[in-house]
Amino acid sequence: MxxxxxxxxxxxxxxxxxxxxxxxxxxxxxxxxxxxxxxxxxxxxxxxxxxxxxxxxxxxxxxxxxxxxxxxxxxxxxxxxxxxxxxxxxxxxxxxxxxxxxxxxxxxxxxxxxxxxxxxxxxMPAHAVSRELDRLGGSRTEEAIEQLASIFRVSVPAMKVRLGVA
Ligand SMILES: [Zn+2]
CATH class of the missing domain: 1.10.10 (Arc Repressor Mutant, subunit A)
Structure with a gap:
């Protein structure tokens, strides 16, 4: 970690x-x-x-x-x-x-x-986010980002910052 x-x-x-x-x-x-x-x-x-x-x-x-x-x-x-x-x-x-x-x-x-x-x-621990993103197919689609935000109970904008797509 x-x-x-x-x-x-x-x-x-x-x-x-x-x-x-x-x-x-x-x-x-x-x-x-x-x-x-x-x-x-x-x-x-x-x-x-x-x-x-x-x-x-x-x-x-x-x-x-x-x-x-x-x-x-x-x-x-x-x-x-x-x-x-x-x-x-x-x-x-x-x-x-x-x-x-x-x-x-x-x-x-x-x-x-x-x-x-x-x-x-x-x-949003980086290793966990990347593992969960892989599990969701690996693409940073809007849907995947929304699911990740829900998994980690953070806002969608916060997850976008984490993923570097904001
Ligand atoms: Zn402060």
Whole structure:
């Protein structure tokens, strides 16, 4: 299993991620819990997809809030994105990182791109996507992409990005 920025993820946490990404659709909420993060589905403002902020209730010291009004597939990606911030950028979280619907925040755009790449590897593990695509005949047809999105419980646009056809 190849994870983006694997060399920057702590070994014990990489092991947990590897265990959860071996079975799909990946249980992102449980993955967060296993990492010691608290996840709350919250009524966030319309232009906010999610955030990660310090929390004394969470073993790892941070909680993720995800906008409960967005599509479940979108919420899954957002949770993975916030997990990625924890794995890669926890020293930069400070009083909190709030992600817009474009996954922009007070962090640099480089860090946002990193979080998106790692999130994609969490919810759409490349090896599993390619194996499932082969099983569907190997062609990146609209129908195959829709089936893959359904198998991995992600949005069709997210799967298109993963497959490089967006
Ligand atoms: Zn972000």
């Amino acid at each position: 190849t994870l983006a920025f694997a060399d920057r993820v702590r070994a014990n946490e990489a092991e947990i991620v590897a265990r959860f990404t071996a079975i799909f659709p990946v249980k992102v909420g449980q993955l967060a819990t296993e990492l010691g993060l608290k996840v709350v589905r919250a009524p966030l403002p319309p232009k906010i997809s999610g955030l990660i902020q310090p929390s004394s209730d969470a073993a790892a010291g941070f909680e993720i809030r995800v906008n409960k009004y967005e599509m479940p597939e979108r919420q899954r990606f957002t949770v993975a994105h916030e997990i990625a911030h924890y794995l890669l950028h926890r020293d930069d979280i400070g009083s909190g990182v709030v992600d817009s619907i474009m996954y922009r925040s007070n962090l640099t755009s480089r860090k946002e791109t990193e979080a998106n790449r790692l999130a994609a590897d969490i919810v």
